[in-house]
Amino acid sequence: MAMHDAQPRALALVLVIGLAGLAVFPIFGADEKFYMQFLAKVMVMAIFAMSLDLLIGYGGLVSLGHAMYFGLAGYTLMSLTPEYEGASLWISLAAALGVCALAALVVGLLVLRTSGIYFIMVTLAFAQMAYYVVHDSKYLGGSDGKYVYVKPVLSFFGWQPFSLDKLAAFYYVILGTLAGVYFLLRLLLASPFGHVLVGIKANEHRMRSLGFPTFSYKLVAFVIAGVLAGLAGYLAAALDGLVNPELLSWHQSGQALMMVILGGMGTPAGPILGAGALKLLELLLTSWTKHWQLLLGLFIVLVVLVFPNGLASLFGKRKRGGAEHG
Amino acid sequence: MDPAIFLIQLLNSLQYGLLLFLVASGLTLIFGIMGIINLAHGSFYMIGAYLAFSLTAAVGNFWLALFLGVLLSVALGLALEWLLIQRLYHRDHLYQVLLTYGLILIFEEARSLIWGDDVHGVQVPEFLNFSIPLTETLSYQVYRVVMSGICLLLAAAMYFLIQRTRLGMMIRAGATNREMVQALGINIGLLYRLVFALGIALAAFAGMLGSPISSVYPGMGNQVLIVSFVVVVIGGIGSVRGALVAALLIGIADTFGKVLVPQIAGMTAYLLMAAVLLWRPEGLFKRA
Amino acid sequence: MAEAAALSVEGLVRNFGGLAAVGGVSLEARTGMLHAVIGPNGAGKTTLINLLSGDLPPSAGKISLYGTDITGLPSYRVSQLGVGRSYQKTNVFLGFTAFENCRLAAQSRLPSSMRFVRRALAYADVNRAAERSLAATGLEARSGELASALSHGEQRQLEIAMTLATSPRVLLLDEPLAGMGAEESSSMVELLKTLRSGHAMLLVEHDMDAVFALADRLTVMVNGQVLASGAPAEIRANPAVQEAYLGEDEPGG
Numbered sequence A: 001m002a003m004h005d006a007q008p009r010a011l012a013l014v015l016v017i018g019l020a021g022l023a024v025f026p027i028f029g030a031d032e033k034f035y036m037q038f039l040a041k042v043m044v045m046a047i048f049a050m051s052l053d054l055l056i057g058y059g060g061l062v063s064l065g066h067a068m069y070f071g072l073a074g075y076t077l078m079s080l081t082p083e084y085e086g087a088s089l090w091i092s093l094a095a096a097l098g099v100c101a102l103a104a105l106v107v108g109l110l111v112l113r114t115s116g117i118y119f120i121m122v123t124l125a126f127a128q129m130a131y132y133v134v135h136d137s138k139y140l141g142g143s144d145g146k147y148v149y150v151k152p153v154l155s156f157f158g159w160q161p162f163s164l165d166k167l168a169a170f171y172y173v174i175l176g177t178l179a180g181v182y183f184l185l186r187l188l189l190a191s192p193f194g195h196v197l198v199g200i201k202a203n204e205h206r207m208r209s210l211g212f213p214t215f216s217y218k219l220v221a222f223v224i225a226g227v228l229a230g231l232a233g234y235l236a237a238a239l240d241g242l243v244n245p246e247l248l249s250w251h252q253s254g255q256a257l258m259m260v261i262l263g264g265m266g267t268p269a270g271p272i273l274g275a276g277a278l279k280l281l282e283l284l285l286t287s288w289t290k291h292w293q294l295l296l297g298l299f300i301v302l303v304v305l306v307f308p309n310g311l312a313s314l315f316g317k318r319k320r321g322g323a324e325h326g
Numbered sequence B: 001m002d003p004a005i006f007l008i009q010l011l012n013s014l015q016y017g018l019l020l021f022l023v024a025s026g027l028t029l030i031f032g033i034m035g036i037i038n039l040a041h042g043s044f045y046m047i048g049a050y051l052a053f054s055l056t057a058a059v060g061n062f063w064l065a066l067f068l069g070v071l072l073s074v075a076l077g078l079a080l081e082w083l084l085i086q087r088l089y090h091r092d093h094l095y096q097v098l099l100t101y102g103l104i105l106i107f108e109e110a111r112s113l114i115w116g117d118d119v120h121g122v123q124v125p126e127f128l129n130f131s132i133p134l135t136e137t138l139s140y141q142v143y144r145v146v147m148s149g150i151c152l153l154l155a156a157a158m159y160f161l162i163q164r165t166r167l168g169m170m171i172r173a174g175a176t177n178r179e180m181v182q183a184l185g186i187n188i189g190l191l192y193r194l195v196f197a198l199g200i201a202l203a204a205f206a207g208m209l210g211s212p213i214s215s216v217y218p219g220m221g222n223q224v225l226i227v228s229f230v231v232v233v234i235g236g237i238g239s240v241r242g243a244l245v246a247a248l249l250i251g252i253a254d255t256f257g258k259v260l261v262p263q264i265a266g267m268t269a270y271l272l273m274a275a276v277l278l279w280r281p282e283g284l285f286k287r288a
Numbered sequence C: 001m002a003e004a005a006a007l008s009v010e011g012l013v014r015n016f017g018g019l020a021a022v023g024g025v026s027l028e029a030r031t032g033m034l035h036a037v038i039g040p041n042g043a044g045k046t047t048l049i050n051l052l053s054g055d056l057p058p059s060a061g062k063i064s065l066y067g068t069d070i071t072g073l074p075s076y077r078v079s080q081l082g083v084g085r086s087y088q089k090t091n092v093f094l095g096f097t098a099f100e101n102c103r104l105a106a107q108s109r110l111p112s113s114m115r116f117v118r119r120a121l122a123y124a125d126v127n128r129a130a131e132r133s134l135a136a137t138g139l140e141a142r143s144g145e146l147a148s149a150l151s152h153g154e155q156r157q158l159e160i161a162m163t164l165a166t167s168p169r170v171l172l173l174d175e176p177l178a179g180m181g182a183e184e185s186s187s188m189v190e191l192l193k194t195l196r197s198g199h200a201m202l203l204v205e206h207d208m209d210a211v212f213a214l215a216d217r218l219t220v221m222v223n224g225q226v227l228a229s230g231a232p233a234e235i236r237a238n239p240a241v242q243e244a245y246l247g248e249d250e251p252g253g
Helices: A009-028 A033-058 A067-079 A089-111 A116-136 A165-191 A192-209 A214-240 A248-264 A270-287 A290-304 A311-316 B005-036 B040-061 B062-083 B093-115 B142-164 B166-178 B180-182 B188-213 B218-237 B240-260 B261-278 C045-053 C075-080 C098-107 C124-136 C151-164 C182-195 C207-214 C232-237 C240-247
Strands: B132-133 B139-141 C004-018 C019-030 C034-038 C060-065 C085-087 C170-174 C198-205 C217-222 C225-228
Touching: A009 A033, A009 A165, A033 A165, A033 A192, A033 A248, A033 A270, A033 B040, A067 A089, A067 A116, A067 A214, A067 A248, A089 A116, A089 A214, A089 B261, A089 C004, A089 C170, A116 A248, A116 B093, A116 B218, A116 B261, A165 A192, A192 C019, A192 C075, A192 C098, A248 A290, A248 B093, A270 A290, A270 C019, A290 B188, B005 B139, B005 B142, B005 B166, B005 B188, B005 B218, B005 B240, B005 C085, B040 B062, B040 B093, B040 B188, B040 B218, B040 C085, B040 C124, B062 B188, B062 C034, B139 B142, B142 B166, B142 B188, B142 B240, B142 C170, B166 B180, B166 B188, B180 B188, B180 C207, B188 B218, B218 B240, B218 B261, B261 C182, C004 C045, C004 C198, C019 C198, C019 C225, C034 C045, C034 C207, C034 C240, C045 C098, C045 C170, C045 C198, C060 C240, C075 C232, C085 C151, C098 C124, C098 C151, C124 C151, C124 C182, C124 C240, C151 C182, C151 C207, C182 C198, C182 C207, C182 C225, C217 C232, C225 C240, C232 C240
Parallel strands: C034 C198, C034 C217, C085 C170, C170 C198
Antiparallel strands: B132 B139, C004 C019, C004 C060, C217 C225
């Protein structure tokens, strides 16, 4: 029986086709720098959305401050990048993820004391605090942010297989990371830890009375999600070559939330699909009108009222036997 | 600290705290009674400020503009509740967050379409446009004092409304026990609609009242929203009294923080929240 | 009465506001015996169970498990120490299969569930414990069904099965027969009889026929206080109990 494999086969098929398409795109679209950059960004956001889905879709923890970790990782990379050379990828990545883990641990210890509406508000408030710290810091570039002039350098004991300056190479690194995170999360959700997490979402009180110290599990999930969000934020900063406070803003968190719900929360492939759909919509709307956010807002309202289970619901019912999700 | 400067800072923190209270009390009532998390609450603060700007220019009188603005925002609140919010009562908080987030985008963009992206100012009413001298060099703007007075009057009126009237009785009952209210034969749909409109009107009124001193600018609702969240978390969801205490606390912490510890001035409100979370995760005035 | 008390409670108090829902209750549960707690609605029986299981912290009093003080421990610690409870209002994971309900319960006996790599379903011991508890409650044929698709009686059985899957030494059962038909009730009574050996059982129940069929010892609670405590025959003969409870309410409360 396939517990937690709660996604329709059709959706899995879309995912496979989509990933295959992403894999071959640079071969045929090598000249389409704009679209390659666009797709790379979509994949980064998909990683970010997947990390949020671990909290929302599986743990039932509606965080509205997830962009904090996305932004902190980017700022860590910026701080560690010298002006005229690239930072070591391994060192800067480890530092960025470490910063995120620590931040998520501290914030998690505080916010997980609350639940429900409180949790939503408190996660948002702490993220906003981080936003203002970055925004008001001269050293971090204030409201304009700062450039990451040189991309991080990937090297194995002095051997550099390729340079991330080449967009195609970076593109494949991101694609590989996306696939890696996807399978990591599948593994995690099938593990005893994953089953506990889903149990907590369904009925935390009962999980406690069965003998699970639920707070610790939620805290670990919160830290893992923070680290994965940091991974996405690191890639985003390296890809765009700049960081600014918007990376930590609640619009960034809201966007990820939108992707998770649009794709169908609690489905492993949902956030990827949601990221693609939302970014594509944004691309279409921005090319059409300056006031595209009005249309996006209307679209969001419509989705909530008409498609309560996200786009994934268009691909049919989930397999029985899986975990229950709202 | 010099006594005159201290007095000015105290008055400023009172004024900021009371304005914050108007926004946060609406938010906490809507949370506490209707169980709705409304991210768009800050947008109504912004809409209020822009209404004050346009209406003052149109009718030539700030107070008349205030009155008309309140009527308009009540109408907007009623319409929104009828059109959208009432479909969220039985939905997960997640969808409330998402829908009201969509509303923020809509309101911001509508604001940009109607008023543009420039910063505007609203004239302080003529007869209040002077300052009281405190020392030879320091003085205090009278409008700020009047503003705090109006906020205090409103707070007292809310206290009266909630503690002494039939509507207030229903609101209190609704916050503690929804089923009981329904069993008493009260039209809960109507009650919710009124509460929502009241909350919206309070936020918009705060925006209007503050517009002469804060200026009117894009995105002004977001900052207020998040500080209001902090107020609600500190005060305890659904507690108007808690909102008042917490808003004044934040007013003091923020204003004096800027003077005493300017390095972390942006963080004081959040640090206060963190302390309260450690001490009493359900807020200072937890409801049963 | 050979063994020492598995669970012993002294002067347990829980106040809600000014009201004492449980006002100084003392009792014992011994391995191999079933101790039933009866009393009218609002007597504080469920509150008592909640105090014993750690769902609620007591206002005063002491709870010992095999001589160790467990007063005020959180419910997960109490569970880990070997106290299993079932709920009056069915409290199973409706979106999970019957098997997964029990498997998750059994998983709680792993030294830790902070395990991230191996598949949860690959832990054979856990699977076996889940299957055992399903078999013990007669649910093995329904293993693959979603809990929400089970009948009310089966959900009550699943409730017990989950508790058993945590391998408890002490069982706290809050009205396991609530809302059951006659046939379901009698099979549940048979089940409870089989559980007596190897467990210390504390049963809160309204069904007097079942209580007198099962109980080795009875405690009658009224208004949060112990009115009487003793062997079933003594309780039946106690005039105060008859007046307060049995006479009016018999037999099903």
